[in-house]
Amino acid sequence: MVKASQLFYPTLREVPSEAEIASHQLLLRAGFIRKATAGVYSYLPLAKRVLRKIENIVREEMDRAGGQEVMMPIIQPQELWEKSGRWSLYGDEMFRVYDRHERGFALGPTHEEIITTLVDADVHSYRNLPLLLYQIQNKYRDEIRPRFGLMRGREFIMKDLYSFDVDYDSLDISYKKMHAAYQAIYNRMNLKYRVVEADSGAIGGNESHEFMVLADSGECLVLYCETCEYAANVEKAQCNAVPNPSPVSVQQEIEKISTPGLRTIQDLVANLGIPEHEQVKTLLYSADGDIIAAVLRGDRDLNEIKLKNYLGAEQLFMADEDSVRERCGAGFGSLGPVGLRLKIYADLEVAQMQNFSCGANEDDYHFCNVNMGRDFTAEAIIDLRNAEAGDPCPICSSGLQTIRGIEVGHIFKLGTKYSDAMGASFINANGEEKPMIMGCYGIGVSRTMAAAVEQNNDSNGIIWPMPIAPYHVIIIPVNANKKEQMEAAADIYKQLLAEGIEVILDDRDERAGVKFKDADLIGIPIKITIGPKSLQENLVEVKKRWESETKLVPMVKVVNTVKEIIAANMKK
């Protein structure tokens, strides 16, 4: 029995001031979630139903792909994390608790340590591999800045699967299965998404893909090619060397010019008319304690991940102005590669540039007509910049486009990073001991719910995709005091329930407007309205949340109409 009068979905007329983005505002307003503390939320009945639907789709596809569901502890002993080295590496992002004996525990931010230990203890033979284990569970990460409601919580629901294989060929098969399963999952949820190449980041390993639900408010920038299949996160998107668009045959004499007070690229554009793309900027970084310089074209953004990966650095951050001044004799805004006694890493584009301008490592002076090779040399010439819209596709050279997305899934090939650290090995067919080859595969379940809202809403509220809607149908008798309306509503309600359709009967003694507004806000896909005039002709109104037209349907046909709409929208 689901009657709106009894259902706990406290809707709000006004937007809580703490919420910034659509999904956060709407999930709060529609009575799906309430905040306990920053980045930690309670899920109310409607949200719980959506989460369960997402989980079930995920579960079915994981099982289909050969996964086996397990449940591992959230509280994990410190020793395990020390074994992998991550007790210290994970840093402040890990919630730590201590028991009465002062022994440390982590609230699991992820489960590589514990699952590798688990598998190591009981799997010893190639005959038991591959093994794919997963769980759906709360994860804990003490994010520096939780934000956007469920988008970046400190406690969140995640599906994590770990694969254990005998060799890399077998890992490829597991990885492909997961890749396909993830596509099936997002297809089944009717979400518009894109698979992109990604950096594997701190988790380790090499190959990695992210699954992005497309939404303008997404935090991730994706570059993709319409001609070929290439798509990558901006962190990963590769920039090939492009030839200088206006090459000159003569390298002019280097010239030092006085530029009092001019510090930024824009200052030089505005005051001296030097275009951004004829300037070079120099950024100083501390890489595991060593100060190094990165140089790139004035209008480009440095991709710190590319730099970090090239250097193989654990920690990379911009040098502060004091150490910059100490090394270069000048402050920010007057730096340049000429005469710089640091390792210089130049972007591919810089090698193509001629007669460019840059800081002179002396406050209030710049150089003009600088040429790399003649005036300075680089330790390495590498891809260092963020790709931008219009850049040539690294595969087919067509112009790349950009789109924003929300990262809801991420799959990694881990290799032996954790099996080596935790000692997870097996005996192969030749009797040799080998480390297991691992992969890990995550889906942010609670984030997926938020992403679905982010992608599917209008000014009236949420528009749930049918496969994950908390209920399929809401029945609204226009006037709760009219007996014939209430009886007709109850009748349809019973018929739908008998067909196994998930339906809410809005039996509240509210004005019609209130009921319509709430129905739209909570985003139920199908609305059946029972009004006085049409009822006399035994008709009711059926409206799809995502369309503006209302259809009059004979009472006797309502159940079939509803079933058809649901069936048509459960799959693309």
Next chain:
RNA sequence: CGGGAUGUAGCGCAGCUUGGUAGCGCGUCUGGUUCGGGACCAGAAGGCCGCAGGUUCAAAUCCUGUCAUCCCGACCA
């Protein structure tokens, strides 16, 4: 953690400059009139003015500290 802002009723806000009985709208409760896109009338309940100190005859208001929340940056499902 650096930068910015905000904490007053369930939600949204005013009051603070210039200290003097804590207010408005929505929501909630009661009664009545209404009833197809957030009704109207009458009445009511609901506040350690984030917390702790200080100044003062007197503090929501001024001062100090502290905590929390939100936004921008680095991190990630």
